[in-house]
Amino acid sequence: MLDKIKTIREEVENITAANKEAVEQLRIKYLSKKGEISALMADFRSVPADKKKEIGQKINELKSFVSEKITQLKEAFEVSEDASITEIDLTRTATPVALGTRHPLSLVKKEILRIFESMGFTIAEGPEIEDDWHVFGSLNFPPDHPARDMQDTFFIGRNPVDVLLRTHTSSVQTRVMEKTQPPIRIVCPGRVYRNEAISARAHCFFHQVEGLYIDKNVSFADLKQVLLGFARQMFGPETKIRLRPSYFPFTEPSAEMDISCDICGGKGCAFCKGTGWVEILGCGMVDPNVLKACGIDPKVYSGYAFGMGIERITNLKYKVKDLRMFSENDIRFLKEFEAAH
Numbered sequence: 001m002l003d004k005i006k007t008i009r010e011e012v013e014n015i016t017a018a019n020k021e022a023v024e025q026l027r028i029k030y031l032s033k034k035g036e037i038s039a040l041m042a043d044f045r046s047v048p049a050d051k052k053k054e055i056g057q058k059i060n061e062l063k064s065f066v067s068e069k070i071t072q073l074k075e076a077f078e079v080s081e082d083a084s085i086t087e088i089d090l091t092r093t094a095t096p097v098a099l100g101t102r103h104p105l106s107l108v109k110k111e112i113l114r115i116f117e118s119m120g121f122t123i124a125e126g127p128e129i130e131d132d133w134h135v136f137g138s139l140n141f142p143p144d145h146p147a148r149d150m151q152d153t154f155f156i157g158r159n160p161v162d163v164l165l166r167t168h169t170s171s172v173q174t175r176v177m178e179k180t181q182p183p184i185r186i187v188c189p190g191r192v193y194r195n196e197a198i199s200a201r202a203h204c205f206f207h208q209v210e211g212l213y214i215d216k217n218v219s220f221a222d223l224k225q226v227l228l229g230f231a232r233q234m235f236g237p238e239t240k241i242r243l244r245p246s247y248f249p250f251t252e253p254s255a256e257m258d259i260s261c262d263i264c265g266g267k268g269c270a271f272c273k274g275t276g277w278v279e280i281l282g283c284g285m286v287d288p289n290v291l292k293a294c295g296i297d298p299k300v301y302s303g304y305a306f307g308m309g310i311e312r313i314t315n316l317k318y319k320v321k322d323l324r325m326f327s328e329n330d331i332r333f334l335k336e337f338e339a340a341h
């Protein structure tokens, strides 16, 4: 009897079936009332009492093995006969997935960096979470400067109080100068934070690109020429620039740069408030105190720096009036920049 069980098991292990009907035939052959397993059960009556346990177990095992095998075969046909699966049309066009577009600020940032890279600048980045030294101290801000006030700067945690969100990317200047000796020629893009009420004209975070060039004999004329080159590549070859004296703690002398209004061509309109000029950035010669603080000898080296807001440049280039549009992620707004890619 044990031999018989073994033979059936081997037989079943190797069976295959061509279709559903063949599987049904196999079921009848093995599992029906007149099938081979029922026949074994009938023979079981004549098994001597001391073998009943062993043989009984073997028959039960065989029965579950055969049922499982038949179920598997049956399922295989159920799946492959399912029309929706067997008739996949591999040549059909896939459902289109709508592609995103680059954010206008990313487009403008890329363009700014491309222009400066073409003039030999490399990109440097630094952390958004900073300390007082890198954002203010090293950059010649006096201890009581209003920018250090809670009103303008987001301080993080109480202890240590020296952790804050950078208010400008000028902090990256310090980080690079501390680690590298001149010549240094970098542009530093990044996000900055200020404690401002959000409105059409101000936001609590925005983006800047900082520039820094330190070498021997760097002059204000070098700065002016680089900025003129930038303005013409960014806003068109007819663009004019003018530098107005200004003040920043980290540069001396300091200036703000305007470009000729590209809406009225300099004649004066509502956009430039009748002046023919719009402001685009701050700049100046790096203050010797800053060089000294960062371990660079101001008797040997000099340099210039400039900083611009990416939102500001984007506003001028694409006439976006409300700063909030940049962070609302309204798809209708973002889609308008598809063509600018």
Ligand code: DAH
Binding pocket: 167, 168, 169, 170, 210, 211, 248, 251, 281, 282, 283, 284, 305, 306, 307, 308
């Ligand atoms: N850090 C200034 C700001 O956030 C921008 C700036 C002005 C950067 C003059 C400079 C600079 O490097 O020379 O408003």
